[in-house]
Amino acid sequence: MTIDQGNTVPQKRILDALGGLPLFGGTFLYMQAMNIDVVDQYLEQLESDLLREYSETETTPMASTMFVSALSQLWVFGLYELIRTWKQWVVELIAYDEELKALGRGAEGPERRNSRIKEQRAKLMRASDLGIIGDPFYNGSFEEIEKDSSFVDQLRKAKASVLPLFRKVEALRVTLAKHEVPKTDGIRAQASGYARIDMITGALLWLIDYKDSSSEIISRRDIAEGCRDLR
Numbered sequence: 001m002t003i004d005q006g007n008t009v010p011q012k013r014i015l016d017a018l019g020g021l022p023l024f025g026g027t028f029l030y031m032q033a034m035n036i037d038v039v040d041q042y043l044e045q046l047e048s049d050l051l052r053e054y055s056e057t058e059t060t061p062m063a064s065t066m067f068v069s070a071l072s073q074l075w076v077f078g079l080y081e082l083i084r085t086w087k088q089w090v091v092e093l094i095a096y097d098e099e100l101k102a103l104g105r106g107a108e109g110p111e112r113r114n115s116r117i118k119e120q121r122a123k124l125m126r127a128s129d130l131g132i133i134g135d136p137f138y139n140g141s142f143e144e145i146e147k148d149s150s151f152v153d154q155l156r157k158a159k160a161s162v163l164p165l166f167r168k169v170e171a172l173r174v175t176l177a178k179h180e181v182p183k184t185d186g187i188r189a190q191a192s193g194y195a196r197i198d199m200i201t202g203a204l205l206w207l208i209d210y211k212d213s214s215s216e217i218i219s220r221r222d223i224a225e226g227c228r229d230l231r
Helices: 014-019 028-057 062-103 109-129 136-147 149-178 220-228
Strands: 195-197 204-209 215-219
Touching: 014 028, 014 220, 028 062, 028 195, 028 220, 062 109, 062 136, 062 149, 062 195, 062 204, 062 220, 109 136, 136 149, 149 204, 149 220, 215 220
Parallel strands: none
Antiparallel strands: 195 204, 204 215
C-alpha cells in the first residue's frame, strides 16, 4: 500500500527526533527508529481512513478498527522496546563514567582507573572470543566515555528529556501487553485492550488506570507527537 504523503503526514518525522538523540546515529537503534517512523506514517493514513469510514457509515467499522488496533498496539510495543534499549545503554554509560570518576580520585586514582578500563575492554572482547562479532558502536561508546567527559553530560540531558515519554509508553505497554495496572503487583486492569476512536484524528484512545486511582486517556497519536517533540 502506498502511504499518502498529504497533510496527514506531519512535517517533522519521528525519525528526525529519535535520530537526533545521542547513540542513535549510525547504530542499530537508528534502523529500529526507521521502522517505527515508517509504521507511524502508515498508521496515520489508516487512522484517517478509519475516521472517514466511521463518519460515512455512522457506525464503528469493526474490521478496520480491529486492524488499526492490532497495528497500533504492536507499534507501541516496538517503540517501548526501542526506547527501553536506548535508555538501558545510556544508564550503563552513565554508571561507567561515575565509576571511573570515583576510582580516579586520590594518589592511586589513575592506576585504579586504568585497571578498570582494561577490565571493561576485556569484557567487551569476550564476544569475539566466542566467535561473535561485537557491536563496534556499543564498544566504542565506552571508549568515548573514557576520553570525553562532556559526552556523559549529553547523555544525561537526553535521558531527562526522554524519560517522561518513556514512562507514558511504559504504562501503556503494561496495560496493553500485561493487562495490569502499571507499577502494581499484578493488579488486573479493567478492559485493558478496549479502545475508542478519536473523533479528531481517527487514532485509537486507550484508558490507563494508575495505582493511585487516577486514570488517563491517551491515543497513539499523542505518543507519536511526544516522539516528534523530543529534543
